[in-house]
Amino acid sequence: MDEQASRFFRWRTIQGEPIQLRNRTLVPLARTISLALGPRAGPGGAGFTWTRPVAVEVTEGSNTRRIPIRDAGLWTVLALTSVAILPILLHRMGRWQRREAE
Numbered sequence: 355m356d357e358q359a360s361r362f363f364r365w366r367t368i369q370g371e372p373i374q375l376r377n378r379t380l381v382p383l384a385r386t387i388s389l390a391l392g393p394r395a396g397p398g399g400a401g402f403t404w405t406r407p408v409a410v411e412v413t414e415g416s417n418t419r420r421i422p423i424r425d426a427g428l429w430t431v432l433a434l435t436s437v438a439i440l441p442i443l444l445h446r447m448g449r450w451q452r453r454e455a456e
Contacts, residue, residue, distance in 0.1 A: 364388040367408065381411040383420075 370382035385408045390401040407423045 362390050364390075377414060379413040381413070382407060383409045383411060 365385070365387050367383055367385050370384065373380040373382075384405050386403060386405045388401060388403045390399060406425060406428070409420050409422045411418055411420050
């Protein structure tokens with residue numbers, strides 16, 4: 355599937371095991387995002403990997419369609435984080451502009 359990588363950051367889409375259901379084949383798709391800090395192998399490194407479902411490919415005969423999985427939890431967390439950070443940024447920008455004016 356698609357993959358993007360750098361020294362510290364890796365992003366790829368992986369396919370799960372196909373599931374046969376009557377005349378359909380379902381293939382789950384997940385996105386894995388990895389962040390590596392320090393050496394990739396050996397002691398002294400740290401990292402973070404986040405995997406989430408992104409879609410299901412449904413094949414019926416010769417037709418294949420991709421059904422996306424919406425991550426409502428992710429959008430909720432992003433919205434709440436934005437609401438929490440926005441007043442802080444606006445306050446700091448106001449202080450910075452007042453210093454520039456002096």
